[in-house]
Amino acid sequence: MAPRTVRVRSAADLPACVRVLADVHRADGYPLNWPAHPSAWLSLAGLRNAWVAEDGGRLDGHAVLADVDDDGGLLAGRLVALSRLFVTPDARGSVVGTALVRTAVAVAGTQGLRVVLDVVEGTPPSGSTSGSAGD
Ligand SMILES: CC(C)(COP(=O)(O)OP(=O)(O)OC[C@H]1O[C@@H](n2cnc3c(N)ncnc32)[C@H](O)[C@@H]1OP(=O)(O)O)[C@@H](O)C(=O)NCCC(=O)NCCS
Numbered sequence: 001m002a003p004r005t006v007r008v009r010s011a012a013d014l015p016a017c018v019r020v021l022a023d024v025h026r027a028d029g030y031p032l033n034w035p036a037h038p039s040a041w042l043s044l045a046g047l048r049n050a051w052v053a054e055d056g057g058r059l060d061g062h063a064v065l066a067d068v069d070d071d072g073g074l075l076a077g078r079l080v081a082l083s084r085l086f087v088t089p090d091a092r093g094s095v096v097g098t099a100l101v102r103t104a105v106a107v108a109g110t111q112g113l114r115v116v117l118d119v120v121e122g123t124p125p126s127g128s129t130s131g132s133a134g135d
Contacts, residue, residue, distance in 0.1 A: 004096075006103045009050035009062070014039045016059040017052065020088045027089040042084055051103055053087070053096045061087040063100040065108060068116060080108050083118035 009017070018038045024030050035041035043050070046067030053061030063085040082104050087096045101115075108115045 004053070004055045004099075006051050006053050006061075006099050009052045009064075013052050013059060014042065017042055017062050020059060020062065021086060023088055024086045030086060044083065048080060049104070049107055050084075051100055053091075053100055055091065055096075060091040061096040061100050063104055065104050065115070066118075075114075078112070078114060079116050080111075080113045081118045082115050085117075 021031075021038055021042070022034075025034055031041070042062070042064070044064070044066055048065045048067065050064040051062070052059050064083050065080045066083050068079045068081045082101065085097065085100060087100075105115050
């Protein structure tokens with residue numbers, strides 16, 4: 001069986017990503033409103049990188065980095081947003097989310113960028129995940 005891995009998302013992964021997202025939506029109400037075009041929602045404007053987590057070939061997590069709308073201030077061009085972060089309910093608490101966040105933070109770091117979390121109110125686990133993943 002293939003080991004757990006985080007790898008770059010491909011277009012062929014999108015149907016499985018949408019299936020996992022539907023499970024997360026049912027379990028957690030994330031996203032709050034089910035998007036009319038879930039594949040497009042996963043490929044938001046300003047997308048830089050997208051990753052999936054896999055366990056034994058089964059996709060169980062997802063995250064993206066996307067451009068931040070900045071105000072031209074001091075941090076202009078130095079921030080990138082971690083978004084569309086979710087892990088299938090069956091795989092929770094197995095540091096899948098942490099692995100995705102660590103990957104995103106590491107890749108952003110190689111580009112001199114700091115990661116901010118695109119937070120949804122009422123979802124405390126993501127704060128814990130990002131807090132423990134560093135930076
Ligand atoms: C947030 C989410 C991605 C975390 O994924 P995960 O793989 O379970 O996270 P990890 O196993 O890496 O756990 C990381 C930390 O979060 C904590 N955590 C995970 N799930 C939790 C839960 N349901 N309640 C409380 N804490 C939780 C873990 O205890 C761990 O904390 P620690 O580092 O202090 O020990 C996942 O819960 C999820 O998909 N939630 C629904 C979608 C969502 O809210 N996305 C974020 C939008 S801002």
